[in-house]
Amino acid sequence: MxxxxxxxxxxxxxxxxxxxxxxxxxxxxxxxxxxxxxxxxxxxxxxxxxxxxxxxxRSIAVESDCLAALTVDAYVGDGTGTLDEALDRGFSHDFGAHPANRELLRWMRAWNARRPASERLRFYGCDGPLEITGAASPRAALTSLHDYLAAHLDPECDRARLDRLLGPDERWTRPAAMMDPGQSVGRSPEASELRLVADDLSALLAWQAPRLTAATSADAFWHAELHARTATGLLRYHAGMAHTAPTRIDTLLSVRDAMMAxxxxxxxxxxxxxxxxxxxxxxxxxxxxxxxxxxxxxxxxxxxxxxxxxxxxxxxxxxxxxxxxxxxxxxxxxxxxxxxxxxxxxxxxxxxxxxxxxxxxxxxxxxxxxxxxxxxxxxxxxxxxxxxxxxxxxxxxxx
Missing domain, CATH: 3.40.1660.10 (EreA-like (biosynthetic domain))
Incomplete structure (x- = not known):
């Protein structure tokens, strides 16, 4: 040397x-x-x-489900729930079982407990609701986005239509779909229509940003944007799972990292x-x-x-x-x-x-x-x- x-x-x-x-x-x-x-x-x-x-x-973002991480942020931010609940429900990929993550949350909660809300540390997940065995149903992201908009506006798609297009969650979460495109519903007529619905709802959210932020709060609007990003990303990922092209896995990895970015x-x-x-x-x-x-x-x-x-x-x-x-x-x-x-x-x-x-x-x-x-x-x-x-x-x- x-x-x-x-x-x-x-x-x-x-x-x-x-x-x-x-x-x-x-x-x-x-x-x-x-x-x-x-x-x-x-x-x-x-x-x-x-x-x-x-x-x-004042913040950390980890490779974990961005929606599940809201549970962790609520715990470290103001003590909502318990540490065990945050670890169990707030991480994907079984990362909640890691001792270092327990210590991270314990330390963040202790730091925040002594400080005003404006100075508290925030916890984020940067990954989509994805696992090695597949992807989550887009239901949670889409319905949260729809309900936020419907409380203040009149989105073209009503909740009944949304529920009909989503169908049972089991259709979306079949582990076999990860390796077998034929097991995926990502390119079904309902999924294709949902991609248009998600795009319309996301556009409506963006167009009405000033009104919605004033009617709710900057934080509430940011969370609505999170659900919009996640809904469109998940539907794109499911479409990739149903793809039969030789570059199928390349596409899935690209979609995942684009969601993270x-x-x-x-x-x-x-x-x-x-x-x-x-x-x-x-x-x-x-x-x-x-x-x-x-x-x-x-x-x-x-x-x-x-x-x-x-x-x-x-x-x-x-x-x-x-x-x-x-x-x-x-x-x-x-x-x-x-x-x-x-x-x-x-x-x-x-x-x-x-x-x-x-x-x-x-x-x-x-x-x-x-x-x-x-x-x-x-x-x-x-x-x-x-x-x-x-x-x-x-x-x-x-x-």
Whole structure:
């Protein structure tokens, strides 16, 4: 290891990381290389506490169902419900079971309990109501949007028609539809008509924004926009599930990350006067370069939420990737990025990508991990990150 590479690293602290960011940053994306390893959400918690205390951040958005997250935000905001209820009902992907998420909510609630409403921390989900096994029914999003509008306006579609087109939720949530387009109702006549209805309701919401905001509140209108985005995104995702084209999975991943980008963009706009936002999701969802992965014997490609939001926000978006060295018997080869970083003395380090690239004396090869759920960093794209957070060793118990 050259002295230059050693100079590219500092022990991980919130201050060491933020020193590498532009002061214009409004959305900081912190990626994790895999789910289920507690070292990364624990690191996220530590960073968020620093950002709140020293950098003026007042919100966090995580890779979880954006509608379910309203339950979490109500708990951390004013103590609605209990911690266990927020963890059980407020997260998708079973993330509520992770100890670090329990600790995050407990800390946010304690912070908010001592402060006025205007200074309280907010919790957001940036993902759609999606799981690996499929997508939710659009019912909750569509009916919430319709009911908000109907309380003040006269939308063309009445509730009876909406219920008829939606039908039973079981039609929308069949797990088999994820891999079998024939099991999906996403391109049925009813679903196609619902897409037009959702578009009409969303347009009506936008056209009447001044009236509706005055009649309700800015927060109520923002939540109506959230339901509008989610309804149209879900219907688009269901249509993608029913598609038979070879690029079907590429489309689904693109739709999902577009929903995430729209949610993050909306969060940044809502939080503009309060402070920046920390986003926490998989590296593949937050990176600037094109995302790729192997699926079903082929390669799929899509633009991540980070790439999309970066195109909109420019220097106001910052991306910090994280990765790790050893995980039990899975030890990185010395010629990989993770192998080089494993030679650093720090257990957790913040890496300056520019200094790292200047200190390398050989071309690095991509790591091939033993665990297919872990995505190693591409050593050719480190210039598209503001920083890299490296954890030298994660225990098998974190898996």
């Amino acid at each position: 050259t002295a230059t590479i050693r100079d590219a690293a500092l022990p991980f602290t919130g201050g060491a990381l933020t020193a590498l960011l532009s002061p214009a940053t409004r959305l900081l994306g912190l990626g994790e290389p895999t789910h289920g390893v507690e070292a990364f959400p624990e690191l996220r918690n530590e960073l968020f506490r620093h950002l709140v205390a020293h950098e003026g951040y 729209d949610n993050l963009d909306a969060v940044v706009r809502r939080e503009a006067r309060r402070g920046p936002t920390l986003a926490f999701a998989h590296n593949r969802h937050l990176q600037r370069d094109e995302s790729r992965m192997e699926f079903g014997g082929g390669s799929v490609r899509w633009w991540s939420a980070g790439a999309l939001v970066s195109a909109r926000l420019g220097e106001q978006y910052a991306f910090v990737a994280s990765t790790f060295g050893s995980r039990g018997a899975d030890v990185p080869h010395p010629d990989t990025l993770e192998g080089v970083l494993s030679s650093l003395p720090e257990a957790r380090a913040v890496i300056d990508p520019g200094r790292l690239a200047a200190g390398l004396d050989r071309k690095l090869t991509p790591r091939v991990p033993a665990d297919h759920t872990y995505f190693a960093l591409d050593p050719t794209t480190t210039d598209q990150t503001e920083a890299i957070v490296f954890v030298k060793d994660v225990s098998e118990g974190d898996a």
